[in-house]
Amino acid sequence: MIVAGVDLLVAPSDLRPGVDVVIEGGRVAAIEPAAGPRGGDDVLDGRGLLAVPGLVNAHTHSPENPMRGLGDGLALEPWLARLMGESGPYSEEDHYWCALATAAELLLSGCTSVLDHVGMTPIRDGGFDGVMRAYRDAGIRGGMAPLFSDHDYTADLARSLGVSGVGETLIPQQVPAVPTPEAIALTEDAIDRWHGSEGGRLHVLAGASGIQWASEELLMGMADLARRRGTTMQLHVLETRVQDAACRARFGGGSGVAALDRMGVLGPDVSMAHCVWLDDKDIALIAERGGVVVHNPAANTRLRSGRARVLDLLAAGVPVGVGTDGAASSDDQQMWFAMRLASLLHRGPDEAYVSSPEALSMATTSGARALGVPGLGTLDIGAPADIALLDRTTFGLAGARELEASLVLSETGTSVRHVLVAGDLVIKDRLPTRFSISDVHAAIAEQRTRRLAVSPAPEHPATLARIEATRAALAARDGRRYFA
Ligand SMILES: [Zn+2]
Numbered sequence: 037m038i039v040a041g042v043d044l045l046v047a048p049s050d051l052r053p054g055v056d057v058v059i060e061g062g063r064v065a066a067i068e069p070a071a072g073p074r075g076g077d078d079v080l081d082g083r084g085l086l087a088v089p090g091l092v093n094a095h096t097h098s099p100e101n102p103m104r105g106l107g108d109g110l111a112l113e114p115w116l117a118r119l120m121g122e123s124g125p126y127s128e129e130d131h132y133w134c135a136l137a138t139a140a141e142l143l144l145s146g147c148t149s150v151l152d153h154v155g156m157t158p159i160r161d162g163g164f165d166g167v168m169r170a171y172r173d174a175g176i177r178g179g180m181a182p183l184f185s186d187h188d189y190t191a192d193l194a195r196s197l198g199v200s201g202v203g204e205t206l207i208p209q210q211v212p213a214v215p216t217p218e219a220i221a222l223t224e225d226a227i228d229r230w231h232g233s234e235g236g237r238l239h240v241l242a243g244a245s246g247i248q249w250a251s252e253e254l255l256m257g258m259a260d261l262a263r264r265r266g267t268t269m270q271l272h273v274l275e276t277r278v279q280d281a282a283c284r285a286r287f288g289g290g291s292g293v294a295a296l297d298r299m300g301v302l303g304p305d306v307s308m309a310h311c312v313w314l315d316d317k318d319i320a321l322i323a324e325r326g327g328v329v330v331h332n333p334a335a336n337t338r339l340r341s342g343r344a345r346v347l348d349l350l351a352a353g354v355p356v357g358v359g360t361d362g363a364a365s366s367d368d369q370q371m372w373f374a375m376r377l378a379s380l381l382h383r384g385p386d387e388a389y390v391s392s393p394e395a396l397s398m399a400t401t402s403g404a405r406a407l408g409v410p411g412l413g414t415l416d417i418g419a420p421a422d423i424a425l426l427d428r429t430t431f432g433l434a435g436a437r438e439l440e441a442s443l444v445l446s447e448t449g450t451s452v453r454h455v456l457v458a459g460d461l462v463i464k465d466r467l468p469t470r471f472s473i474s475d476v477h478a479a480i481a482e483q484r485t486r487r488l489a490v491s492p493a494p495e496h497p498a499t500l501a502r503i504e505a506t507r508a509a510l511a512a513r514d515g516r517r518y519f520a
Contacts, residue, residue, distance in 0.1 A: 037459050041070040042082025042425065047089070047401075047414040048393035048440050057087065059421040062235055062458035067417060080461065082425060085453060086433065088443065089415050090148025090177075090422035091371040092403030095270070095309040095330040095359025097183070098138040098152045098167065099126055102483035103364040111518075112276045112339045113190070113503045119364055121499070124490035131166030133479035139174035140468060140476050141369040145449030146424030148177055148457045151330075151359070151406050153243060153270055153309065155183030164226040164240075172234055175462035175470050177422060179407045180226070181243030181270040184219040184258075189248045190506070193282040197509040199502060216254045219244075220261055227265050237458055239267065239407055246272030247292045248279045252299055259301040268408040269301075270330075273308035276341045277518050280313040281510055293318035302327050307406035309359060311349070312342045319345065323352040328405045331398070333377035334368075335361035346382045346390060357403030358395075372449045375399040379444050392444040421459040426451040 039057040044067065046052060056074075058066040103123055107115040126134070135152060142150055154167050164180065171178025214222075223242055231240040242262035244250040250271070262269040274280050274292050283292035293314065296302050304326035311329045314322075322329065331344050349356050360366045360374050379395040390398070401413035411419040426433060432447030455463035462469055507518040 037078050037080065037421075037456075037461075038074065039080045039082040039087060039423070039425070039456075040074045042085050042087045043428070044415060045086060045088045045439070046416055048396045051439060057082070057415070057421075057423075059456070059459040062421055062460075064415050064417050064419050064421050080425075080454065084428055085425045086428050087415065087423050087425050088146070089400045089413050089419075090424050090455065090457065091146060091375070091399045092149040092151075092357065092407070092413060093142055093147050093360055093369065093371050093374075094151050094307065094357035094403035094406040095332055095361055096138060096150060096152055096369065097362030098135040098154060099123070099131065100362030100364035101134045101137045102480050102487055104367045106364045110339070111507075112341055113278055113507070114500055115339055115365070117496070117499050117503055121492040121496045122487070122490055124487050126163065128162030128166040130483060131163045132170045133476065133483065135167040135170035135178075136174055136471060137476045137480050138363075138369055139171060139176040139178065140471070140473055142371065143174065143176055143455050143457075143463050143468065144452065144466065144473075145370055145372060146426065146452035146455055147369075147371040148422040148424065148455060149179070149404065149407060149409075149412065150176055151179045151181060151241070151270060151307075151403075153181045153183050153272075155185075155245060164222070164230075168226070168230045168238060168240070171238055173471060174468070175457050175460055177237050177407070177409070177412075177420070177457055179239035179241055180230075181241035182219070182223050182226075183243060183245045184214050184254060185245040185249040186213040186216060186219070186251050186254050187249065189286050190278060190282045193278070193285050194502060194506040194509075196285055197506060197513065199505045199509055216251065216257050219254060220257050223258070223261060224265070227267060231265070231267055235458060239409075241267050242269040244271045246275070246279070247296060248282045255296065255301050256299050259299070259303070259306060262305055268305045268307065268406060270307045270309065270406060273311050274313040274318075275310035275336070277313060277516075278507065278510065281514070291315060291318050293321055297321055297325065304328065304405070305408060307357065309361070310336065310341070310344065312336055312344045314345055314349075319348055319352050319354070322349070323354050328355050328357060328402070330357045330359045330403070330406060331378055332359045332361040332366070332374070333381050334366040334374055337377070337381070338365055338367070343381060346378065347388050350390070350394065351388075355402040355405045356398050357406050358399045359403070370449060371399060372447055375444055392438075392440040395444045396440055421456055423456040424452050425454040425456075427453050
Protein backbone atom coordinates (compact mmCIF):
# COMPACT_ATOMS: atom_id res chain seq x y z
CA MET A 37 0.00 0.00 0.00
CA ILE A 38 1.15 3.52 -0.81
CA VAL A 39 -0.55 6.65 0.50
CA ALA A 40 0.40 9.03 -2.26
CA GLY A 41 0.95 12.78 -2.17
CA VAL A 42 -0.11 13.24 1.42
CA ASP A 43 0.95 15.78 4.04
CA LEU A 44 2.36 13.60 6.80
CA LEU A 45 2.54 14.53 10.48
CA VAL A 46 5.08 11.92 11.60
CA ALA A 47 4.82 13.14 15.19
CA PRO A 48 3.98 16.49 16.80
CA SER A 49 6.20 19.21 15.28
CA ASP A 50 7.42 16.92 12.47
CA LEU A 51 5.34 17.70 9.36
CA ARG A 52 6.47 16.39 5.95
CA PRO A 53 4.33 17.96 3.21
CA GLY A 54 3.67 16.17 -0.07
CA VAL A 55 5.15 12.72 0.45
CA ASP A 56 4.40 9.13 -0.52
CA VAL A 57 4.08 6.83 2.49
CA VAL A 58 5.05 3.26 1.61
CA ILE A 59 3.49 0.61 3.86
CA GLU A 60 4.77 -2.96 4.01
CA GLY A 61 3.93 -5.69 6.50
CA GLY A 62 1.60 -3.35 8.37
CA ARG A 63 4.35 -0.83 9.05
CA VAL A 64 5.66 2.40 7.60
CA ALA A 65 8.43 1.15 5.30
CA ALA A 66 9.46 4.39 3.59
CA ILE A 67 8.61 8.09 3.36
CA GLU A 68 9.54 9.44 -0.06
CA PRO A 69 9.05 12.67 -2.01
CA ALA A 70 5.74 12.38 -3.89
CA ALA A 71 6.31 10.64 -7.22
CA GLY A 72 3.32 12.27 -8.91
CA PRO A 73 -0.02 10.77 -9.92
CA ARG A 74 -0.22 7.04 -9.33
CA GLY A 75 -2.86 4.43 -10.01
CA GLY A 76 -3.55 0.87 -8.91
CA ASP A 77 -5.33 -1.05 -6.19
CA ASP A 78 -2.58 -0.57 -3.68
CA VAL A 79 -2.48 3.22 -3.98
CA LEU A 80 -4.57 5.53 -1.80
CA ASP A 81 -4.75 9.08 -3.11
CA GLY A 82 -3.62 11.28 -0.23
CA ARG A 83 -3.65 14.60 -2.07
CA GLY A 84 -5.38 17.29 0.00
CA LEU A 85 -5.27 15.09 3.07
CA LEU A 86 -3.30 15.27 6.29
CA ALA A 87 -2.03 11.94 7.65
CA VAL A 88 -1.66 11.82 11.43
CA PRO A 89 -0.91 8.93 13.78
CA GLY A 90 -4.14 7.21 14.77
CA LEU A 91 -5.22 8.22 18.27
CA VAL A 92 -5.02 5.76 21.16
CA ASN A 93 -7.93 5.50 23.58
CA ALA A 94 -6.09 4.15 26.61
CA HIS A 95 -9.10 3.54 28.86
CA THR A 96 -12.73 2.72 28.22
CA HIS A 97 -15.44 0.22 29.16
CA SER A 98 -17.36 -0.97 26.12
CA PRO A 99 -20.36 -2.42 28.02
CA GLU A 100 -21.45 1.12 28.96
CA ASN A 101 -22.50 1.86 25.38
CA PRO A 102 -26.24 1.33 25.97
CA MET A 103 -26.18 3.23 29.32
CA ARG A 104 -25.36 6.77 28.14
CA GLY A 105 -26.50 9.82 30.06
CA LEU A 106 -26.96 7.81 33.24
CA GLY A 107 -27.17 9.69 36.54
CA ASP A 108 -26.23 13.20 35.42
CA GLY A 109 -24.71 15.09 38.34
CA LEU A 110 -24.01 12.05 40.52
CA ALA A 111 -20.54 11.44 41.93
CA LEU A 112 -18.80 8.19 41.05
CA GLU A 113 -19.97 6.01 43.93
CA PRO A 114 -23.75 6.54 43.60
CA TRP A 115 -23.39 6.66 39.80
CA LEU A 116 -21.62 3.30 39.84
CA ALA A 117 -24.28 1.85 42.10
CA ARG A 118 -26.91 2.90 39.57
CA LEU A 119 -24.86 1.60 36.64
CA MET A 120 -24.29 -1.80 38.20
CA GLY A 121 -27.78 -2.03 39.65
CA GLU A 122 -29.72 -0.98 36.55
CA SER A 123 -27.83 -2.33 33.54
CA GLY A 124 -28.75 -6.03 33.75
CA PRO A 125 -26.77 -9.01 32.44
CA TYR A 126 -24.60 -9.12 29.31
CA SER A 127 -24.40 -12.16 27.06
CA GLU A 128 -21.41 -12.88 24.85
CA GLU A 129 -23.34 -11.32 21.94
CA ASP A 130 -24.13 -8.24 24.01
CA HIS A 131 -20.41 -7.81 24.69
CA TYR A 132 -19.70 -8.30 20.98
CA TRP A 133 -22.01 -5.49 19.90
CA CYS A 134 -20.93 -3.11 22.66
CA ALA A 135 -17.28 -3.60 21.69
CA LEU A 136 -18.08 -3.28 17.98
CA ALA A 137 -19.94 -0.03 18.68
CA THR A 138 -16.93 1.25 20.62
CA ALA A 139 -14.62 0.33 17.75
CA ALA A 140 -16.97 1.93 15.22
CA GLU A 141 -17.22 5.28 17.02
CA LEU A 142 -13.46 5.35 17.55
CA LEU A 143 -12.43 4.31 14.03
CA LEU A 144 -14.84 6.68 12.29
CA SER A 145 -13.19 9.56 14.15
CA GLY A 146 -9.62 8.43 13.56
CA CYS A 147 -8.84 6.59 16.79
CA THR A 148 -7.10 3.36 15.83
CA SER A 149 -6.28 1.73 19.18
CA VAL A 150 -8.44 0.98 22.19
CA LEU A 151 -7.78 -0.42 25.64
CA ASP A 152 -11.08 -1.83 26.86
CA HIS A 153 -11.26 -2.52 30.60
CA VAL A 154 -14.10 -5.02 30.54
CA GLY A 155 -16.39 -6.00 33.37
CA MET A 156 -20.14 -5.74 34.04
CA THR A 157 -21.07 -9.39 33.75
CA PRO A 158 -19.78 -12.88 34.42
CA ILE A 159 -16.68 -12.86 32.27
CA ARG A 160 -16.63 -16.62 32.64
CA ASP A 161 -19.65 -16.77 30.31
CA GLY A 162 -17.81 -15.80 27.13
CA GLY A 163 -17.55 -12.04 27.65
CA PHE A 164 -13.86 -12.09 26.73
CA ASP A 165 -14.54 -13.83 23.45
CA GLY A 166 -17.37 -11.46 22.53
CA VAL A 167 -15.07 -8.46 22.98
CA MET A 168 -12.14 -9.97 21.13
CA ARG A 169 -14.29 -11.16 18.22
CA ALA A 170 -15.57 -7.60 17.83
CA TYR A 171 -12.10 -6.07 17.74
CA ARG A 172 -10.97 -8.77 15.33
CA ASP A 173 -13.91 -8.05 13.01
CA ALA A 174 -13.72 -4.25 13.23
CA GLY A 175 -10.05 -4.10 12.28
CA ILE A 176 -9.11 -1.85 15.21
CA ARG A 177 -5.98 -2.40 17.30
CA GLY A 178 -7.78 -3.73 20.34
CA GLY A 179 -6.66 -4.56 23.84
CA MET A 180 -8.83 -6.02 26.57
CA ALA A 181 -8.03 -5.89 30.27
CA PRO A 182 -10.35 -7.82 32.59
CA LEU A 183 -12.00 -5.92 35.40
CA PHE A 184 -12.01 -8.52 38.18
CA SER A 185 -12.99 -7.65 41.74
CA ASP A 186 -12.82 -9.83 44.83
CA HIS A 187 -13.45 -7.50 47.79
CA ASP A 188 -15.05 -4.09 48.29
CA TYR A 189 -12.79 -2.13 50.62
CA THR A 190 -15.11 0.87 50.50
CA ALA A 191 -17.56 -1.31 52.45
CA ASP A 192 -14.82 -1.92 55.04
CA LEU A 193 -14.37 1.84 55.22
CA ALA A 194 -18.10 2.27 55.89
CA ARG A 195 -17.95 -0.24 58.72
CA SER A 196 -14.95 1.52 60.23
CA LEU A 197 -16.94 4.78 60.17
CA GLY A 198 -19.79 3.12 62.06
CA VAL A 199 -22.32 3.49 59.25
CA SER A 200 -25.18 1.24 60.28
CA GLY A 201 -26.86 -1.34 58.12
CA VAL A 202 -23.89 -1.93 55.85
CA GLY A 203 -24.07 -5.22 54.08
CA GLU A 204 -21.35 -7.02 52.26
CA THR A 205 -20.75 -4.30 49.68
CA LEU A 206 -21.44 -0.67 48.86
CA ILE A 207 -21.32 -1.17 45.12
CA PRO A 208 -23.87 -3.80 44.11
CA GLN A 209 -22.06 -6.32 42.00
CA GLN A 210 -23.87 -8.12 39.22
CA VAL A 211 -20.91 -10.42 39.21
CA PRO A 212 -19.97 -12.37 42.29
CA ALA A 213 -16.38 -11.88 43.39
CA VAL A 214 -14.13 -14.12 41.30
CA PRO A 215 -11.49 -15.99 43.30
CA THR A 216 -7.96 -15.07 42.24
CA PRO A 217 -6.98 -18.51 40.86
CA GLU A 218 -10.07 -18.52 38.64
CA ALA A 219 -9.54 -14.90 37.50
CA ILE A 220 -5.97 -15.68 36.53
CA ALA A 221 -6.90 -18.93 34.79
CA LEU A 222 -9.65 -17.18 32.77
CA THR A 223 -7.29 -14.38 31.76
CA GLU A 224 -4.49 -16.76 30.87
CA ASP A 225 -6.88 -18.80 28.74
CA ALA A 226 -7.82 -15.61 26.85
CA ILE A 227 -4.14 -14.74 26.46
CA ASP A 228 -3.50 -18.22 25.00
CA ARG A 229 -6.28 -17.85 22.45
CA TRP A 230 -6.19 -14.15 21.52
CA HIS A 231 -3.07 -12.29 22.60
CA GLY A 232 -0.90 -11.40 19.60
CA SER A 233 -3.40 -12.73 17.06
CA GLU A 234 -4.37 -10.91 13.84
CA GLY A 235 -0.74 -10.12 13.14
CA GLY A 236 -0.20 -8.74 16.64
CA ARG A 237 -3.20 -6.40 16.40
CA LEU A 238 -5.09 -7.96 19.34
CA HIS A 239 -3.94 -7.80 22.94
CA VAL A 240 -5.13 -9.43 26.13
CA LEU A 241 -3.91 -7.67 29.23
CA ALA A 242 -3.97 -8.64 32.86
CA GLY A 243 -6.28 -6.53 34.96
CA ALA A 244 -8.18 -5.85 38.12
CA SER A 245 -11.00 -3.40 38.71
CA GLY A 246 -9.17 -1.14 41.12
CA ILE A 247 -7.06 -1.23 44.23
CA GLN A 248 -10.12 -0.50 46.38
CA TRP A 249 -11.96 -3.52 44.99
CA ALA A 250 -9.14 -6.06 44.85
CA SER A 251 -7.21 -8.20 47.32
CA GLU A 252 -3.44 -8.12 47.39
CA GLU A 253 -3.52 -11.68 46.09
CA LEU A 254 -5.48 -10.61 43.00
CA LEU A 255 -3.35 -7.51 42.33
CA MET A 256 -0.05 -9.35 42.74
CA GLY A 257 -1.29 -12.37 40.81
CA MET A 258 -2.32 -10.20 37.85
CA ALA A 259 0.98 -8.27 37.82
CA ASP A 260 2.82 -11.58 37.89
CA LEU A 261 0.66 -12.91 35.04
CA ALA A 262 1.39 -9.82 32.90
CA ARG A 263 5.12 -10.27 33.41
CA ARG A 264 5.10 -14.03 32.85
CA ARG A 265 3.18 -13.69 29.60
CA GLY A 266 4.79 -10.52 28.24
CA THR A 267 1.68 -8.39 28.29
CA THR A 268 0.64 -5.31 30.29
CA MET A 269 -1.87 -4.67 33.07
CA GLN A 270 -4.48 -2.01 33.79
CA LEU A 271 -6.46 -1.05 36.87
CA HIS A 272 -8.29 1.97 38.31
CA VAL A 273 -6.33 3.96 40.91
CA LEU A 274 -7.52 6.74 43.26
CA GLU A 275 -10.34 8.12 41.17
CA THR A 276 -12.18 9.70 44.12
CA ARG A 277 -11.56 10.97 47.65
CA VAL A 278 -13.64 8.08 48.96
CA GLN A 279 -11.25 5.63 47.29
CA ASP A 280 -8.27 7.45 48.78
CA ALA A 281 -9.89 7.26 52.22
CA ALA A 282 -10.63 3.55 51.73
CA CYS A 283 -6.98 2.89 50.80
CA ARG A 284 -5.63 4.87 53.74
CA ALA A 285 -7.96 3.02 56.13
CA ARG A 286 -6.84 -0.30 54.66
CA PHE A 287 -3.11 0.38 54.47
CA GLY A 288 -2.47 1.98 57.87
CA GLY A 289 -2.65 5.56 56.65
CA GLY A 290 -0.47 4.99 53.56
CA SER A 291 -1.63 5.72 50.05
CA GLY A 292 -2.91 3.21 47.54
CA VAL A 293 0.02 3.92 45.24
CA ALA A 294 2.56 3.21 47.99
CA ALA A 295 0.72 -0.04 48.71
CA LEU A 296 0.85 -1.06 45.05
CA ASP A 297 4.58 -0.44 45.13
CA ARG A 298 5.05 -2.57 48.25
CA MET A 299 3.21 -5.35 46.45
CA GLY A 300 5.63 -5.04 43.52
CA VAL A 301 2.82 -4.07 41.14
CA LEU A 302 4.06 -0.61 40.01
CA GLY A 303 6.13 -0.69 36.84
CA PRO A 304 6.32 0.42 33.21
CA ASP A 305 4.02 -2.44 32.24
CA VAL A 306 1.16 -1.30 34.51
CA SER A 307 -1.21 1.52 33.53
CA MET A 308 -3.34 3.22 36.15
CA ALA A 309 -6.55 4.91 35.08
CA HIS A 310 -7.47 8.24 36.71
CA CYS A 311 -4.91 8.81 39.54
CA VAL A 312 -6.85 11.93 40.56
CA TRP A 313 -5.97 11.88 44.25
CA LEU A 314 -2.18 11.49 44.20
CA ASP A 315 0.09 13.08 46.78
CA ASP A 316 3.62 14.32 46.03
CA LYS A 317 5.20 11.04 47.14
CA ASP A 318 2.88 9.07 44.87
CA ILE A 319 3.92 11.12 41.84
CA ALA A 320 7.63 10.67 42.64
CA LEU A 321 7.10 6.94 43.14
CA ILE A 322 5.20 6.48 39.86
CA ALA A 323 7.94 8.40 38.03
CA GLU A 324 10.68 6.33 39.66
CA ARG A 325 9.00 3.03 38.74
CA GLY A 326 8.16 4.13 35.19
CA GLY A 327 4.43 3.67 35.73
CA VAL A 328 1.87 4.84 33.15
CA VAL A 329 -1.10 7.02 34.09
CA VAL A 330 -4.24 7.33 31.95
CA HIS A 331 -6.06 10.64 32.28
CA ASN A 332 -9.84 10.61 31.71
CA PRO A 333 -10.78 14.27 31.81
CA ALA A 334 -14.40 13.93 30.64
CA ALA A 335 -15.36 11.26 33.16
CA ASN A 336 -13.48 12.90 36.05
CA THR A 337 -15.30 16.16 35.38
CA ARG A 338 -18.69 14.60 34.68
CA LEU A 339 -18.56 12.50 37.88
CA ARG A 340 -17.12 15.40 39.93
CA SER A 341 -14.12 13.28 40.96
CA GLY A 342 -11.63 16.14 40.77
CA ARG A 343 -8.85 17.28 38.47
CA ALA A 344 -5.89 14.93 38.09
CA ARG A 345 -2.45 16.48 38.66
CA VAL A 346 -1.50 16.13 35.01
CA LEU A 347 0.97 19.02 34.96
CA ASP A 348 2.82 17.62 37.98
CA LEU A 349 2.86 14.13 36.46
CA LEU A 350 4.21 15.45 33.15
CA ALA A 351 6.81 17.54 34.97
CA ALA A 352 7.95 14.41 36.79
CA GLY A 353 8.37 12.60 33.47
CA VAL A 354 5.41 10.23 33.87
CA PRO A 355 3.83 9.08 30.58
CA VAL A 356 0.22 10.24 30.76
CA GLY A 357 -2.14 8.73 28.19
CA VAL A 358 -5.70 9.84 27.51
CA GLY A 359 -8.90 7.81 27.73
CA THR A 360 -12.53 8.53 27.09
CA ASP A 361 -13.59 6.16 29.89
CA GLY A 362 -16.88 4.34 29.36
CA ALA A 363 -19.77 5.82 27.42
CA ALA A 364 -21.95 6.05 30.56
CA SER A 365 -19.56 8.48 32.22
CA SER A 366 -18.09 10.59 29.41
CA ASP A 367 -20.66 10.15 27.46
CA ASP A 368 -19.14 9.31 24.10
CA GLN A 369 -16.07 7.70 22.57
CA GLN A 370 -14.62 10.83 21.00
CA MET A 371 -10.88 11.00 21.56
CA TRP A 372 -10.62 14.47 19.97
CA PHE A 373 -12.91 15.79 22.69
CA ALA A 374 -10.97 13.94 25.41
CA MET A 375 -7.67 15.26 24.05
CA ARG A 376 -8.99 18.81 23.92
CA LEU A 377 -10.23 18.58 27.50
CA ALA A 378 -6.84 17.18 28.55
CA SER A 379 -5.33 20.36 27.19
CA LEU A 380 -7.96 22.89 28.31
CA LEU A 381 -8.54 21.66 31.86
CA HIS A 382 -4.94 22.17 32.88
CA ARG A 383 -4.62 25.88 32.38
CA GLY A 384 -4.81 28.59 34.97
CA PRO A 385 -3.39 32.05 35.45
CA ASP A 386 -0.49 30.83 37.57
CA GLU A 387 0.34 27.46 36.11
CA ALA A 388 1.99 25.93 33.11
CA TYR A 389 -0.36 24.35 30.62
CA VAL A 390 -0.65 21.24 28.50
CA SER A 391 0.50 22.40 25.07
CA SER A 392 -1.04 21.03 21.89
CA PRO A 393 2.05 18.97 20.95
CA GLU A 394 1.99 17.54 24.49
CA ALA A 395 -1.71 16.75 24.24
CA LEU A 396 -1.16 15.00 20.90
CA SER A 397 1.68 12.95 22.39
CA MET A 398 -0.50 12.04 25.37
CA ALA A 399 -3.27 10.81 23.04
CA THR A 400 -0.83 8.80 20.88
CA THR A 401 2.59 7.68 22.14
CA SER A 402 1.89 7.91 25.87
CA GLY A 403 -1.38 6.03 25.56
CA ALA A 404 0.42 3.43 23.47
CA ARG A 405 2.61 2.63 26.49
CA ALA A 406 -0.46 1.16 28.16
CA LEU A 407 -0.77 -1.37 25.32
CA GLY A 408 2.97 -1.99 25.22
CA VAL A 409 3.32 -1.73 21.44
CA PRO A 410 6.78 -0.40 20.45
CA GLY A 411 6.68 2.53 18.03
CA LEU A 412 2.89 2.89 18.17
CA GLY A 413 1.68 6.49 18.08
CA THR A 414 4.15 7.95 15.57
CA LEU A 415 4.49 7.40 11.83
CA ASP A 416 8.26 7.03 11.85
CA ILE A 417 9.75 4.43 9.57
CA GLY A 418 9.18 1.05 11.20
CA ALA A 419 6.17 2.23 13.23
CA PRO A 420 2.80 0.44 12.91
CA ALA A 421 0.90 1.99 9.97
CA ASP A 422 -2.07 3.15 12.05
CA ILE A 423 -3.05 6.33 10.23
CA ALA A 424 -5.95 8.77 10.24
CA LEU A 425 -6.30 10.75 6.98
CA LEU A 426 -8.05 14.09 7.53
CA ASP A 427 -9.61 16.31 4.92
CA ARG A 428 -7.79 19.64 5.15
CA THR A 429 -10.67 21.55 3.55
CA THR A 430 -13.34 21.06 6.23
CA PHE A 431 -14.15 22.91 9.44
CA GLY A 432 -11.49 21.51 11.75
CA LEU A 433 -8.51 22.25 9.57
CA ALA A 434 -9.55 24.54 6.70
CA GLY A 435 -8.61 27.64 8.67
CA ALA A 436 -5.73 26.06 10.56
CA ARG A 437 -3.04 28.59 11.37
CA GLU A 438 -0.90 26.48 13.71
CA LEU A 439 -1.35 22.83 12.83
CA GLU A 440 -0.93 21.03 16.16
CA ALA A 441 -3.07 23.59 17.99
CA SER A 442 -5.75 23.31 15.32
CA LEU A 443 -5.76 19.53 15.66
CA VAL A 444 -6.14 19.65 19.43
CA LEU A 445 -8.32 22.73 19.85
CA SER A 446 -10.37 22.80 16.64
CA GLU A 447 -10.70 19.35 15.11
CA THR A 448 -13.63 17.16 16.24
CA GLY A 449 -12.95 14.04 14.19
CA THR A 450 -15.42 15.01 11.47
CA SER A 451 -12.56 15.69 9.04
CA VAL A 452 -11.49 12.04 9.12
CA ARG A 453 -12.00 10.54 5.65
CA HIS A 454 -9.93 7.33 5.65
CA VAL A 455 -8.37 5.24 8.41
CA LEU A 456 -5.69 2.59 8.20
CA VAL A 457 -4.82 0.10 10.94
CA ALA A 458 -1.65 -1.89 10.37
CA GLY A 459 -1.90 -0.73 6.77
CA ASP A 460 -5.44 -2.09 6.27
CA LEU A 461 -8.07 0.37 5.07
CA VAL A 462 -10.76 0.01 7.75
CA ILE A 463 -12.56 3.32 7.09
CA LYS A 464 -12.88 4.43 3.48
CA ASP A 465 -14.64 7.65 2.53
CA ARG A 466 -16.07 7.90 6.06
CA LEU A 467 -17.60 4.39 6.06
CA PRO A 468 -16.42 1.15 7.71
CA THR A 469 -15.12 -1.42 5.23
CA ARG A 470 -15.61 -4.45 7.47
CA PHE A 471 -19.01 -4.09 9.16
CA SER A 472 -22.38 -2.41 8.83
CA ILE A 473 -22.80 0.71 10.93
CA SER A 474 -26.60 0.38 10.84
CA ASP A 475 -26.34 -3.11 12.37
CA VAL A 476 -24.26 -1.63 15.19
CA HIS A 477 -26.79 1.13 15.82
CA ALA A 478 -29.67 -1.36 15.84
CA ALA A 479 -27.92 -3.67 18.30
CA ILE A 480 -27.18 -0.86 20.76
CA ALA A 481 -30.73 0.48 20.49
CA GLU A 482 -32.08 -3.00 21.23
CA GLN A 483 -29.83 -3.30 24.31
CA ARG A 484 -30.88 0.13 25.50
CA THR A 485 -34.56 -0.84 25.34
CA ARG A 486 -33.94 -4.16 27.07
CA ARG A 487 -31.86 -2.57 29.85
CA LEU A 488 -34.42 0.18 30.48
CA ALA A 489 -36.76 -2.60 31.62
CA VAL A 490 -34.29 -4.01 34.17
CA SER A 491 -35.62 -3.98 37.69
CA PRO A 492 -32.90 -3.10 40.18
CA ALA A 493 -32.42 -5.55 43.04
CA PRO A 494 -34.70 -4.89 46.05
CA GLU A 495 -31.72 -3.74 48.15
CA HIS A 496 -30.75 -1.09 45.57
CA PRO A 497 -32.27 1.95 47.40
CA ALA A 498 -30.66 0.80 50.65
CA THR A 499 -27.28 0.56 48.89
CA LEU A 500 -27.59 4.13 47.63
CA ALA A 501 -28.57 5.26 51.13
CA ARG A 502 -25.53 3.50 52.63
CA ILE A 503 -23.25 5.22 50.14
CA GLU A 504 -24.63 8.62 51.10
CA ALA A 505 -24.35 7.80 54.81
CA THR A 506 -20.73 6.78 54.30
CA ARG A 507 -19.93 9.96 52.45
CA ALA A 508 -21.56 12.07 55.16
CA ALA A 509 -19.59 10.25 57.87
CA LEU A 510 -16.36 10.76 55.95
CA ALA A 511 -17.07 14.46 55.48
CA ALA A 512 -17.82 14.85 59.20
CA ARG A 513 -14.65 13.00 60.16
CA ASP A 514 -12.34 14.87 57.78
CA GLY A 515 -14.03 18.27 57.76
CA ARG A 516 -14.01 18.46 53.98
CA ARG A 517 -16.49 17.91 51.21
CA TYR A 518 -17.10 14.55 49.58
CA PHE A 519 -19.34 15.30 46.64
CA ALA A 520 -22.69 13.58 46.71
ZN1 LIG B 1 -12.83 3.43 34.07
